[in-house]
Amino acid sequence: LALYFHSGEREEKCIIEDVPTDTLVIGNYKVQRWDIHKQEFLESAPGLGMFVTVTTPSAEVLLSKLYGPQGTFSFTSHLSGEHIICLQSNSTRFVAFGGSKLRIHLDIRVGEHFLDESVVQAKDKVNEVNFRLEHLIEQVHHISKEQNYEREREEKFRKTSEETNSNILWWAIVQTLILISIGIWQIKSLRDFFISKKLV
């Protein structure tokens, strides 16, 4: 697990994943806590866990579980769209102590399983190729799903643009008509007014 970032003890950090429907998303994380006495991050902190919450684009919660200091979580999307993955530690310590932070290592894979080279190497030749081919098929399916999703979104985009276009056109016509009719009304109204006041 390579990439990491820092977070406050009770802070919730969220990652957004825009995925098509029926897509498997796998996340791998490791969390370490800063030890004030040793002035370094502990390799493993007992009792430290992370709440992982996954929210779908329609704001329903897909996954909400407590995992240990190191773990793997996965979910399959039912809807296409932006899913929000949030991580929050279960620490009950008071934040007032200050100087306490967490180091979170994170890796998220969309549409395909992690390909662990050491696992692949351990299999015999035929199974290894079989395994690799299955992984490739998974990848290709994911590409195909992404393309379908892209088609959906492009259609939505095009609809929005066309709506904007017709909006502008329609409002321009309406406003011009209003302008003309109000102009006529103004002049008529004033003329009648001045005539009635015997000024003209």
Next chain:
Amino acid sequence: RGGSGGMRAGSGGMRGGMRAAALALLLVALRAGGTELTFELPDSDKQCFHQELERGTKFTLDYQVITGGHYDVDCFVEDPNGRTIYKETKKQYDSFPHRTEVQGVYTFCFSNEFSTFSHKTVYFDFQVGDEPPILPDMSNRVTALTQMESACVTIHEALKTVIDSQTHYRLREAQDRSRAEDLNGRVSYWSVGETLILFVVSIGQVMLLKSFFTEKRPGSGGAST
């Protein structure tokens, strides 16, 4: 870097072991690791990411702002000695390749501190990859299965390129759609507002003008025409 190809228990004695080792080396070298994440950066906030890298590793940082404000963000990259190797302000998207000279923890940060009320959605892709080492001479020992293996690896890398390209287009489309929706909203609100102002102003004008002539004694006739 995690997940390096291990040495396979030799089936077929020493020769098999050597071949396996060579192939494992090749596979590790071609396999580039990397992380891509999309996150929301609140206004006046900064978010940093760190990664431990070996010396002489080539990495590329691609980032793009998808939604929010003027679709721009500050970004800087620091090496383990704290020296800034890349710094840009208010960029919409950029790609930064670099070969590391020092071993240690590299930091890259995205800052939205210049913005007071627009939070941004930022996508970044941090790819770490080595160049393949000088390949051992395998040509005289390749069997059909080994060729299939390397074909699989090649296809895998090619598909990764396809996925990268797809992601690039997806992000541009997301950004354009975000702008189009903003535009649509603005056009609707402003049109309604403008129509109301039109009515208010024109009727108000007439009322005001009429009121100039009705305060005084009726029929004063003092106004010039």
